[in-house]
Amino acid sequence: MIITLKKNNPAQVEPLITWLESLGISPHFIVGKQQTVIGLIGDTGVVNIDLIKSFDIVQDVRRIKEPYKKVNRKFQNDDTVIDINGNKIGGGNFQIIAGPCSVESWEQIYSVAQSVKTSGATILRGGAFKPRTSPYSFQGMQAEGIELLLEAKKLTGLPIVSELMNISHLPLFEEIDVIQVGARNMQNFELLKELGMLKKPILLKRGLANTVEELLLSAEYIMAGGNENVILCERGIRTFETATRNTLDISAIPVLHQKTHLPVIVDPSHAAGISYLVKPLALASVVAGADGLIIEVHNDPSHALCDGAQSLTPYEFSDLARVVREVLPFAPPSYTYCSTPNKVICPA
Template identity: 80%
Template sequence: MIVTLKGNNPDPKKVELLTTWLEGLAIRTHFIVGQHQTVIGLIGDTSVVDIDLINSLDIVQNVQRIQEPYKKANRKFHTDDTVIDINGIKLGGGNFQIIAGPCSVESREQICSIAQSVKAAGSTMLRGGAFKPRTSPYSFQGMQAEGIELLLEAKRLTGLPIVSELMNISHLPLFEEVDVIQVGARNMQNFELLKELGMIKKPILLKRGLANTLEELLMSVEYIMAGGNENVILCERGIRTFETATRNTLDISAIPILHNKTHLPVIVDPSHAAGISSLVRPLSMAAIAAGADGLIIEVHNDPSQALCDGPQSLTPEAFDHLASDAHNVLQLMRGFKQ
């Protein structure tokens, strides 16, 4: 349920009386103060709340029930776009960013070289896997703690904030200096992990599961936000369909749908969606045209020798071309909006 208050500065004493009464009904209150209005989100069993009584208060403009099961992630709850600040780099609310780097950290030379290349091309964050979830137990599983150290070395070298995937909450102490924690598609509904991530303030990049609906994705977001961490970035990375021409099927429609349903930033991973490097550029341009707040791209200095996901990785040169094209398309789309 949402209670919208009148004006920009409602009477504090009357607001306190209202919230005290609601909390007496075991209803939690969450305030969102916008430029033009203040909204109180009510969380809990709102069936006990008398809407007519609240509507009759002189500080209340209107009361609205939210039918969707996700509350904090809901745009009705928070009408303004959320902008996430990652070490001074803003994502969402018209701020577009490209995250780039290898699927997996393989060596100091590899990650530092790629970090320098993607920064020069315009990437504002560095991705790299230290812990890798692989379908086969015999595949390369990542450099783990050493991989995190190498990512931090690349961060010191370039100044790029780093994004890396957390698979097990026991590894969280290793991620203290990681700027954005990624939750991969396979862990989208690892609810115990999501609860733990809700108790930290670090930005979380949550990828949609291989066969999950958008409502299921938003409910997973709710687990994080319910714990108090509202710094969540959604990532559409393709879903499993009957089509076999690509690794997954990129759901372009997810971008505008999510923007309609939630205030959180939405980025796209065309690398995992395609599984084929030649498709990454056109899918990236389509994502920008559909309104994505950013891209996360796999880049490797020698894709043919990559230990993980070489076929979908761009060379630094190819990424440079993609980043330039992305800038042009972004400017074109902004021109349309004006």
């Protein structure tokens, strides 16, 4: 449920808030550019809409039919902008995250970090803990990999994105700037609840067999815990097609922007599974309105211990970053949920 307020003295709001809290409802204030609204979290079935409307400060009351609330664009009209060490994502701000699938050595991670930074990446990705389909595949350098990532951060200044697989590993991620929740853990609700207690940005990847609504409900788990720094990532879904590793759901980008205020980035590397497809999929994502890209880059893909087939060389990444910069001026800068009967998307 959403309450839209008139422009009144804040003191006039207190009786309304006190009454709502007495019903076990948690009010959440959103101050937008055009208006101030109160989003109600909890069992709003006990709330009498006509009684709310009787308060002088109330302009309008609406129920939200979707099961996700804090994530909902109806709940917050303005795009959420997430700041990662000065690099903003969302609301017209675009960033490229790049780096190897997994950290393999100091020489590898430092070489890739230097090259992607030179080409325009502003955030370094690297896996220390790697979820693999086979138990015999390389599982990552783990704690040592985290140490190497932090050393690369110290020398290059690039903030770090790395995947957390188990909440017991959380102490190792204290200095990691963005915690990634991989596709396999998108519905690990106990993990999501724990991450909701942090203030650190969370990059939440869509599961390979999950709907858009399920992705948003997973984000809701994090936000319900108090952490509103969530970045959504479309990384391809499993379909009947076998020509690519997954099928990149380009339509999910505008759909997500219509449904949520959270930033949406795209991982074309995991969607394609083949390096030559990464560039066209990345460009399609930018034009569709993505707020960023996460690209796998390796200094020697043919000898990579993980996902070499989908990794770009530093030279190929440089070319991708160049054409992305050329396309960006023509991409939608941000989205605003318009308060019109047909609920259309309006570029800001």
